Amino acid sequence: MLVLAKVTLAAALLFLAGQIQGELFTAQVELEPLFNTQETIVEAFETYLAREELRLKEIRRRLTPFIERGRREHQEVLNNPISAFLLVKGLTLDLDDLLTISDRRTNPLDLASKIAAMKNKYKFPSQEDLGGAATALTRLQETYLLEPKDMAQGYLYGHCCSMSLSAEDLFELGRQNYNQGDHDQTIAWMNEALLRYHQENQNGSIANTYRAISHADILEYLAFSTYQKGELVNAIKLTEQLLEMEPDHPRAGGNIGHYQKMITDRKGEDGGITDQTFTVREKRATQVGWEKAKYEALCRGEAQVVQNEAKCRYVHGGNLYLLLGPVKQEVVHIKPNIYIYYDVLFDAETKIIQELAKPRFKRATVHDHATGELVTAQYRISKSSWLQGDEHPVVDKVNRRISAITGLELKTAEELQVVNYGLGGHYEPHFDFARRDEKDAFQSLGTGNRIATFLFYMTAVEAGGATVFPSLDLTLWPRKGAAAFWYNLFEDGNGDTSTRHAACPVLLGTKWVANKWMHERGQEFIRPCKLSPTIVSDDDE
Structure with a gap:
């Protein structure tokens, strides 16, 4: 959820308009308060300009990956699955966020209208493409036993380094896996998203005003996927953290009650592993025939x-x-x-x-x-x-x-x-x-x-x-x-x-x-049939 905390100049001026009184010009002493009015106007404009500068700075920050990808060799971007995923995400979710932050007006010449018109002329990826790209990264992770923390930094099977993944990128990978019912992968990607989110906030690289995701968003997906895995104690802990951040969260309170009831019904059994962590290799060994x-081992050269x-x-x-x-x-x-x-x-x-x-x-x-x-x-x-x-x-x-x-x-x-x-x-x-x-x-x-x-x-x-x-x-x-x-x-x-x-x-x-x-036809004299048949069972075929 993208929150735009903007104090509009129009709102401030409408408030001041209600204070207008006539006939001030008829006495000099009546003009004296206009200096206070002028100072208030300047403050309103300063507030507006500060927020506009912040907004424009955020637009520039979000536009930078588009510019950097454009400067790289096209095949270099396409040959790396992380940068290819970011290309697709950039022209779907990231573009939508850019337009939301930008000033959308009804003027047919505004930015949103221009980009909408481009869709009739140029190729744009769809939400299906975004889901497919996210699924591809998960497939690579599972097949080649790549740890999410390494992929987040751009490491691929000893190859370094592509563009790293932001908290928003990692969150989207987790969300796509959640939509497909893969809660193991949801937990893995959301945990990385949480770590990167804290790093980005600590470094001050992203203004909270314009975050496309929040700490609470990540915790909610983490808690519910943990619940789906049967790890009820951990699900409660995560939901409690969510409530500390957002006491009025519409779902968290009811979820805790539901999780506690399930534990009671199971006579105190948690129903899942809560304190152990596994590598991708260890998890994969239990998931496939x-x-x-x-x-997959042969794909890795094993x-x-x-x-x-x-x-x-x-x-x-x-x-x-x-x-x-x-x-x-x-x-x-x-x-x-x-x-x-x-x-x-x-x-x-x-x-x-x-x-x-x-x-x-x-x-x-x-x-x-x-x-x-x-x-x-x-x-x-x-x-x-x-x-x-x-x-x-x-x-x-x-x-x-x-x-x-x-x-x-x-x-x-x-x-x-x-x-x-x-x-x-x-x-x-x-x-x-x-x-x-x-x-x-x-x-x-x-x-x-x-x-x-x-x-x-x-x-x-x-x-x-x-x-x-x-x-x-x-x-x-x-x-x-x-x-x-x-x-x-x-x-x-x-x-x-x-x-x-x-x-x-x-x-x-x-x-x-x-x-x-x-x-087969045409090969009868080139590769003649044997007289004695090869025994092949129905199960084999």
Whole structure:
């Protein structure tokens, strides 16, 4: 809640207007009191100017982050999730606060009207974008076991330093997590917001008159989330602190009574842990199952097993393309065989493919198991587009290169999918092939299941963004110009469940990839079916 404690000049002058008496000019002695009137007028203006100076100083302070972000390289801002979050927050909540502090008038040329008109011409983030950005920071925190206190200072997994987070920024992260029902994260972020709030007040960096949040606001979220966790004693203590600050708080008194009754009903049991603190790693260990835990560990570079059979070689193949220019192949896993090919996509090609893809970007989708429809999902955050081979010579050349390297027929393959991952972009563990319970996943194509995946890494990623295979303890780190390749199906057509994989959240940098999915039809003589089937249980698929 933003409080503007302004004594308006108009109000002061209206008060003085009530004291006006006529015929003062008729006697000099009657003019003497006008000096008192004049002094009062000066005091009113001085008060007004002092508050205007404070208001203008606060507007300048809040505008400074906008100016500083504008001076930095755009990609530098976007490559760091903290500064990217602040960019989105700046053009939503922070902009609203700036307009509130500024003088809003009905004149069509005023500041608020000008900015409102800009929304018809320029892109502005929405409240959904703000929530998504906050969720992305929480996802990064959980996956990479980042402590909120470190993130508040701009530290990201040993990388320092982006712009630090203010008390208002931390409060917003806590509020967004509260809205999503994540009370652990609400408590973590609100505690940091409270610490930063005290630091900012101690340093005198922000005038209380213009605070977008108050000490009481933070305590209220902390107390209620603590209650939701079942920690009733702590919830009462926090609410009592809230009442000391705001004795007339509309909810605090009733909440204390409710918490005390719950303790009585539980015969004195608190119902939760009140005196222990945990690191993010300790908390995370109790929150996720084995696959999610393994996936996140592999994203951090932990738990990876390097096979002794792995080897590197030049592949010449049986076609003219590879005879003229053999490719560098690394076998990173045996059974299933997973390969990395190096230097198979060039910078000039990458630039053209990216430019072709950008105008067509749409939110990436997944198959709904129940309906077979394509839907968006929180476990896949990216945008993608599809490029046909005949629309540009570079796309055609890349397709022919894939066919030469893999030896597979591409006439029945899907178009080249180009993907750019967003803030904290990821894709949780999934199969590329359609399982038995998926309703008509590729029926419309008429080309059978996805037999193989060819994945180009179009950019290197500074931190995070790996491709991981939880069942194989395997992590593939993005390397610009390289590509990964594996078969999704056994030779008898059954799905190989060990190829279940994920795209880790992008921590720092930007991630572009391009996928080519080859299908069963057309591969009958290239990769013949085995006569004896692979035994795959329904549970496995």
